[in-house]
Amino acid sequence: MRSPAKDRPTDRDRADRGDLVARDRQRFLAGEPLDPARVRGDILASWRRSREQDVPADRVVHTFQDDIDPEMGLTRSARPVLRALREQMEGQAVSIILSDHTGLVLSRSSGEPELDRYLDMVELAPGFCYGEDSVGTNGIGTALEMGGPVAVLGHEHYVENLERLSCVAVPIKHPVTGRTVGVLNLTCWTRDAGPLLLSLAKNAVAQIRQELTAGAGDGQLKLLQAYLRASRRSSGIVFAVTGDTVILGDSVRTRLSPDDQSAMVTHALESLVNGNRKQIDIDLPSGTRARLQAQSVGEDEKGTVVSVSLAEAWTGRRPNIEHSSDAGLPGIVGTDPVWAHCCREVETAARNDEWLVVRGERGVGKLAVLRAVHLRLHPGSQVTVLDAAVERTASAWARELAVALHGSSTGVVITHTEALDANRLNAAAEALQAAKAKPGSELRWVAATLADGADELHLLPLLDLFPRTVDVPPLRLHLRDLPLLVPHLLRRIDPHGHLTYSADVIATMVRGSWTGNVTELDGVLREIAAHRRSGEIVLEDLPPAARTVSRRRLTHIEALERDAVVAALQQAHGDKTRAAKALGMSRATIYRKIRDYGILAPVRPLSQG
Known part of the structure; x- marks a missing residue:
């Protein structure tokens, strides 16, 4: 077998990187700011968890358990695989360590006496628990926290007397239940660390899973x-x-x-x-x-x-939903029950001239629903929209609102109410109260939009005038409407019908996160239409953000990195090895990036012949 040392970086590279990580770790422990680009994201997150759990950074502190069952299912199934792996690594300074799902070390086999003695000193031995809550950042504990493969190199360990070691660890998931039942960890001296170890660990875990399958009832x-x-x-x-x-x-x-x-x-x-x-x-x-x-x-x-x-599937505020087939409102589409329910709620309030607040995330279509309901109930009439986010004085705001309430329109919508400061908030409340109290005047229907998570206590003087609130679901929770939304939005962008789309495009979009909701979807389609004016939209036309399933908003740096990985995968036709080489990163790193950013990698084409 080729030694892991042959895959490692040069001594100079390793020493320089080790010094940088050591300094960053000291800065972190001292509470000083770090450059996130210098510390791997998984490691920094683990350091933070370790600090929050008050793990000592200067020593390993944990207890010993002597009641390990050598014939438990995982140990028994893993035994032939670990024995073969030990023979494959004969003479190498690598320790093969198996733990259970809590991080408790079940077995250890080392290829060098010196390494064995050091592992005894730091109590990385059967009967001791290496969970992250006990030892901080380490292969076993961090792999359990992440739920996936991890490498912890030298000074990346949270406890300082583990800095001479490097390790890779892969969780073992039961093939039947899918639960994590343990971790396989390979530990070596930091000077011997190389990417081959992670591949060996993954292959061994795959074999252990096969043994677990064979042993299942x-x-x-x-x-x-x-x-x-x-x-x-x-x-x-x-x-x-x-x-x-x-x-x-x-x-x-x-x-x-x-x-x-x-x-x-x-x-x-x-x-x-x-x-x-x-x-x-x-x-x-x-x-x-x-x-x-x-x-x-x-x-x-x-x-x-x-x-x-x-x-x-979006809120507990309205527990009883009727299942009808369509919202049935002009200018909007959607048949998902939660979307149809929202539209019916708004329409019922409008029919009863009941003032209401429409609440939801940005870009979900709050104003679109209000316009559609008004158009259905008052065809040919006008609704006045006042944007509270537009800067104006309190007096100017009050005059504008008064004109709208007594003008020719049959409805008034106040958008972005969360943007009102105290003066304009009070002016709006007074104008609305005056309109309600004025005898003999025909009262307009009034609705307001509110961003999810806004400070409703601050807005209480205004919200108290609206007896009803309807929540608009985010797009990610009625994604089966997306096959209707895409052609609907495309007709607005391309009224002549020059653009079509493949089934793969819709299938990929349905798996997206769409944190910007319908507004984001519309923006993606407009971006595509700007460079493809006719023909069929295919997967390669989708921007990177539309080919990921991440459920969180990325920082600017993360978005740039995600886009680079997507572009490299596209150019490599889905070949992750080629893409990693083009980006100057390892295969393990690109796999981690794909997982972290939820990238839907293009399928690698089959070779011909």
């Missing part, structure tokens, strides 16, 4: 097979349970919070598995209404595959 395998069949048939949420096994796939983890997941599984076990019911409707902690339908598995019917449909 017949009932577990039948449950897994039934779960996989149900998942292939359904694009919705599917999970499986028995008395001691739970299988949760990505459909659950990406669409439901941990609290909702826990509550859903508990209800399933109590009512569907133990209570022998086939269907239940439940309210999850987030307010989501869910229907669970069960299918028994196996001759004894102790296993259950559960299909979940969400009646409301």
